[in-house]
Amino acid sequence: MKSIISYGKCYFCEKTFSKKSMTKHLQLCSKRNNAIEADSSQKIIKKVKCFHIVAEGKDYLSDYWLHIKTSAAATLEELDDLLREIWLECCGHLSLFRIDNEEYFSEPDEDWEQEGMNVKLNNVLSLNKKFYHEYDFGSTTYLKLKVVAECYDKLKSSNVEVIARNDQPPIMCSYCDKLATRICTECLWSGEGWLCDDCAKNHKCSEEMFLPVVNSPRTGICGYTGY
DSSP: OOOOOOEEEETTTOOEEEHHHHHHHHHHOHHHHHHHHHHHTOTTSOOEEEEEEEEEESGGGTTOEEEEEEETTSBHHHHHHHHIIIIIOSSOOOEEEEETTEEEESSOOGGGTOEESOOBHHHHOOTTOEEEEEEOSSSOEEEEEEEEEEEEEOOOSSSEEEEEEEOOOOOBOSSSSSBOOEEETTTGGGTOOEEOHHHHHTOSSOGGGEEEOOSSTTTTSTTOOOO
8 A cells, every 4th residue: 555645834935845855855945044044144133052853743643743943942841832732732631751761740749759841952952862752641642852953043932933844644534535524532442433524423422522633643632622
């Protein structure tokens, strides 16, 4: 069976590229580089050390991916906040980063001597460093991340920003050849939970069991709606 290539949009030039080619494009993107050169001519613009981080869903969820530019002085907490805002937040669950052999928790337990996330990225990350994120220790969403580049650049109002994101992967209805728009959480694990609008009307389960199909590795999990 022919594999489906994952595509996404560069937030600088708004053009579409494959997952495989996006990292290289972002290094060469003329619109991004022209903006950097324009800023360089203005001495009042302060540049800071930045990391270019790629985040993606783990294993079979790897078609969900983000390219993130972040100040090296930003904290793990700020990166966690962005991942929650874009991809994960549904019920205020706990989360952690795993970097090398250390774990950094969103709400550390002092009795267990857990480390918190108020740690600057520059102190724990470096070029080509791979690390991991977990959200919700019950119905866990696992992410893997990697620092693919370092640079000196200006940032917008936030220390952490998305610079590219995957297009929503096409998921077919479990009962016909249309695209799924809803998920029945009762039937999902049997492989019959993906529903188009028409099939959802005649589905055996109550609408209370439905969640929307959204562009996130957490789609269909817990109460996640993408909003």
